[in-house]
Amino acid sequence: MRNAINIIFVSIIISLALACKAQKISSANTTVLAKIDSVSVYELSENSENKELFWLYANFDISDPIIFSRKFNGPFDYTDFNYSEALNFDFIVEPYNSKSKYLSDDSFKTYFSFNMYEEDIKIIVKLNKTARLEVFPDSNVDDILSVNDTLLNPLRFSLVNGNVTSKQAFKDFGRVKDLEVFINDESKGLVTLLDTPYIQEFQIAGFFKRDDTVILKPLNFYKGEKYDLVCISEMKKCLNIVIHSSIDQKYDYNDVLEKISISREKQKKNKK
Numbered sequence: 001m002r003n004a005i006n007i008i009f010v011s012i013i014i015s016l017a018l019a020c021k022a023q024k025i026s027s028a029n030t031t032v033l034a035k036i037d038s039v040s041v042y043e044l045s046e047n048s049e050n051k052e053l054f055w056l057y058a059n060f061d062i063s064d065p066i067i068f069s070r071k072f073n074g075p076f077d078y079t080d081f082n083y084s085e086a087l088n089f090d091f092i093v094e095p096y097n098s099k100s101k102y103l104s105d106d107s108f109k110t111y112f113s114f115n116m117y118e119e120d121i122k123i124i125v126k127l128n129k130t131a132r133l134e135v136f137p138d139s140n141v142d143d144i145l146s147v148n149d150t151l152l153n154p155l156r157f158s159l160v161n162g163n164v165t166s167k168q169a170f171k172d173f174g175r176v177k178d179l180e181v182f183i184n185d186e187s188k189g190l191v192t193l194l195d196t197p198y199i200q201e202f203q204i205a206g207f208f209k210r211d212d213t214v215i216l217k218p219l220n221f222y223k224g225e226k227y228d229l230v231c232i233s234e235m236k237k238c239l240n241i242v243i244h245s246s247i248d249q250k251y252d253y254n255d256v257l258e259k260i261s262i263s264r265e266k267q268k269k270n271k272k
Contacts, residue, residue: 029187029189030188030189030190030204030205031189031190031191031192032189032190032191032192032202032203032204033191033192033194033202034191034192034193034194034200034201034202035194035200035201035202036194036196036198036199036200036201037158037198037199037200037201039241040158040199040201041198041199044199082248082253083144083247083248083251083252083253083256084243084247084248087127087128087141087151087243088128089125089126089127089128090125090126090127090128091103091112091123091124091125091235092123092124092125092126093112093114093122093123093124094120094121094122094124095114095118095120095121103123103232103234103235110233110234111163111231111232111233111234112231112232113163113173113229113230113231114218114229114230115228115229115230116174116221116223116228116229116230117228120217121217121218122215122216122217122218123215123216123217123218123232123235124213124214124215124216125157125213125214125215125216126212126213126214127141127151127210127211127212128141129141129142141210142210143259143260143263144251144256144259145210145247145251146210147209147210147211148209148210149209149210149246149247149250150207150208150209150244150246150247151208151209151210151243151244151247152206152207152208152242152243152244153206153207153208153244154203154204154205154206155181155183155188155203155204155205155206155208155214156201156202156203156242157201157202157235158199158200158201158235159193159199159200159201159232159233159234159235160197160198160199160200160232160233160234160235161175161176161193161194161195161196161197161200161232161233162174162175162195162197162222162231162232162233163231163233164197164233167197170197171224171225171226172224172225172226172227173224173226173227173229173230173231174221174222174223174224174227174228174229174230174231175193175195175221175222175224175230175231176193176218176220176221176222176230176232177192177193177195177219177220177221177222178190178191178192178193178218178219178220179191179193179202179216179217179218179219180216180217180219181204181206181214181215181216181217182214182215182216182217183206183207183208183212183213183214183215184212184213185215188204188205188206189204189205190219191204195222199234203242218230218232
């Protein structure tokens with residue numbers, strides 16, 4: 001009898017320890033709640049007649065960006081193009097997981113999965129220094145943007161929380177509940193994400209400039225019914241929609257093309 005009680009006691013202690021490990025502590029003083037990205041969801045439903053991503057994953061070739069929204073994916077053509085639409089983010093995830101198809105700003109069916117009990121999980125976000133090549137071939141963002149240019153204020157992202165390959169997968173796998181947001185190692189606050197397969201967005205006070213680094217640290221989770229794995233499926237910049245207005249006012253598309261052309265001519269002359 002005593003051995004049975006000891007076993008139960010040890011099991012309770014282990015369960016509490018795992019729960020405490022999954023429930024990580026935040027240094028943030030500010031907490032904001034994410035909301036449904038109504039613009040992306042509306043545009044998505046216009047293109048697909050269904051706004052749930054797991055329906056799209058099952059019924060469409062998701063590599064075709066036309067089924068997504070202009071906000072969530074960016075421009076579908078370049079007839080009315082702003083410089084901001086050539087900009088995108090790089091996403092770096094830790095810890096490395098060979099089974100993840102890592103988050104990308106210019107492709108779909110991407111995801112980052114990790115065990116909810118792992119330590120120091122993070123998504124690192126930086127500005128990709130190479131603009132969209134089909135628009136500005138061989139151009140570097142540093143050649144155009146000033147180091148003091150404000151790209152985002154406030155900081156804003158859109159994402160899909162959870163595994164949306166099917167309704168059952170969404171339930172089976174965990175989802176992120178709380179994210180702590182850092183800019184250059186300074187905590188900006190805690191974001192509570194929604195437990196939904198719809199596209200959601202959050203914004204939090206903070207300036208993001210050309211050379212800044214954003215770190216998103218998942219801290220707490222909505223537990224899956226079957227697995228300890230947690231998943232974030234898609235994360236996008238939406239820079240063409242949410243970028244600070246000064247960027248497109250300062251950097252006219254045609255002026256940028258002209259600057260790139262002049263720069264290339266100088267490079268050719270220097271080589272001679």
